[in-house]
Amino acid sequence: MFNLTTADLNKKIVSFADGPASFNAEAKTAGYDVTSLDIVYQFSTAEIKGRINETKEIVLEQTRRNAENYNWHEIKDITELESIRMGAMETFLQDYDQGKREKRYLIHEFPYQTPFAENHFDLGLCSHFLFLYPGLGCSFHLETLEEMIRICQEVRVSPLVDLDGTRPEFFQRLMEELGERYTVAVCQTDYAFLKSENSYLSIMKAE
Numbered sequence: 781m782f783n784l785t786t787a788d789l790n791k792k793i794v795s796f797a798d799g800p801a802s803f804n805a806e807a808k809t810a811g812y813d814v815t816s817l818d819i820v821y822q823f824s825t826a827e828i829k830g831r832i833n834e835t836k837e838i839v840l841e842q843t844r845r846n847a848e849n850y851n852w853h854e855i856k857d858i859t860e861l862e863s864i865r866m867g868a869m870e871t872f873l874q875d876y877d878q879g880k881r882e883k884r885y886l887i888h889e890f891p892y893q894t895p896f897a898e899n900h901f902d903l904g905l906c907s908h909f910l911f912l913y914p915g916l917g918c919s920f921h922l923e924t925l926e927e928m929i930r931i932c933q934e935v936r937v938s939p940l941v942d943l944d945g946t947r948p949e950f951f952q953r954l955m956e957e958l959g960e961r962y963t964v965a966v967c968q969t970d971y972a973f974l975k976s977e978n979s980y981l982s983i984m985k986a987e
């Protein structure tokens with residue numbers, strides 16, 4: 781999804797709006813340094829587990845309705861997708877309490893400023909948050925991306941489309957504004973679960 785190389789994985793990474801994903805837990809097991817930020821980390825393990833169970837059917841039904849928007853090559857069908865997603869969330873839940881104690885899961889709400897100094901992290905990743913909800917608007921996206929890049933050397937964001945597979949109308953304006961201060965590029969990736977998306981946005985500071 782983000783063309784992560786071994787060199788990338790060995791960087792100091794922050795994962796924005798990481799939610800109940802298994803990335804941090806798996807990275808910890810593999811010996812990598814990942815910090816996750818999300819508003820949902822204000823809740824306990826039991827509360828997040830309850831919310832996952834409550835929303836599971838809704839999310840699956842949404843995917844079922846939009847099934848033609850996805851490539852069913854690597855993941856065969858909705859049943860396999862459900863099992864992969866629930867497995868990932870279970871890995872997260874198993875790791876969550878310890879990860880909170882180790883400050884790997886931190887509560888944060890964008891677009892507010894994070895507590896980190898400039899360039900605290902080498903690489904920031906953001907999946908299924910920005911661009912997925914274009915209703916948040918251009919200013920929200922710009923302020924959030926500005927804060928993300930303030931604390932990182934590079935930020936990668938994917939997907940760049942909403943649930944209908946459409947790029948928000950403000951995408952070009954955002955690229956131009958960020959392009960005045962940073963190197964911005966839309967990079968191709970091999971990961972293509974969404975038919976309309978096989979790319980991520982890279983925003984990079986000069987060395």
Ligand SMILES: C[S@@+](CC[C@H](N)C(=O)[O-])C[C@H]1O[C@@H](n2cnc3c(N)ncnc32)[C@H](O)[C@@H]1O
Nearest residue numbers: 797798799801818819820888889890907908909
């Ligand atoms: C669809 S989930 C994506 C989770 C994970 N990145 C992934 O790809 O599986 C979106 C996440 O964004 C978080 N979120 C929503 N609004 C936020 C905000 N203003 N600041 C930080 N996180 C937010 C939600 O709590 C949720 O965990």
